[in-house]
Amino acid sequence: MEGLKVSKANLTAYIHPSKTNQVSQPILRQLSSLLFKFSEIFHGVVLAYDLNSLHTCAKILPGVHPYFAVKLKVNLLLFSPKPNMLLEGKVVKVTQESIHVVVLGFSSAIITEKDIREEFVCKTKRGQEVYASRSHKQHVIKVGTMIRFLVKR
Template sequence: MEGLKVSDANLVVYVHPSKSKKVSEAILRELGSLLFKFSETFDGVLLAYDVNILSEVAKILPGIHPYFGVRLKAKLLLFYPKPDMILEGKVVKLGQQSIHVIVLGFSSAIITEEDIREEFIYKVKHGQEVFASTSYKQHKIKVGTIIRFLVKSFDEEILHVSGSLVPANTGCTDWLDKNLEDWSHTNRSTKKQRESEGRGEMEEHDKVTVDGKTFSLNTEHQIKKSKRRRSEDS
């Protein structure tokens, strides 16, 4: 899953003088207070840490309460979802207009009706709500399903993700993992067929280069098709 990274950090933790005899305990408590909160310094949500105190010698800071700073190295596990990343989460609730997901057990995500591709149709079968694919009978999303979805945005304050199931490589992870190879083969065959048909229809047209790739264009519609194919391939 994307959205996770390990970062090496050089930190200074400020400890109250009353904790001078329990420095290690004070440092762990301070770092623990940062867990599952977004940090601008780390550019992510701190999930876990491994600490190595560099020196027991601390620098005393002037002031009414003379805190002292302790230098340490830490290896941090961070959650940093960015737009267009792919995340995985467990469906905890769904309705006709939305799918609610929990990511890594703490971050909530929602996928609204406009971000659920038309392939999925909402149904109630045997009293259970489900989004079923009209293209693949076995591809279903219900409460308890682990899904793979695209990040649209991330609210750092409340740790809330807005997601999308529009891309073809999103949906139930179990189904995707079992059928991705077949899907990729079919997608490549379809792409080659479209490219072959396109070459047969094109004669001499203007050319445009986008991101280092040259495309032959004949109409505005053809431009949109090319962009859509690039999106699917990525």
């Protein structure tokens, strides 16, 4: 799927002196805090990380609380959709005005009525809203359907 990319990052983790006997624990906690949040720095949502190396020489930062700065090399899996990318998602809601889709199980997208192809018309079948194709009677978009769509913005 488009929109997924691996990025190599050089990061710095700041560790409190009380955690010096278990350095990996606060580092993993800081890396985990990046997961499933949009990051302006990485221009995307961090889905996974792989810690490649940890610089063994920590630097003590002066100040009120003398934290240790530890250099990290990390591979990050990012979800960063751009305009005109083709994405795939599962339909979770259909209304006359829009189709609501979940991409990769966590990211929500909305396809508005003006962006739905003209061949589809909204109908009510068995009490549910669906978009049915005028040219292919079996082509129906309903809750649970997997669809591909183009990112506009």
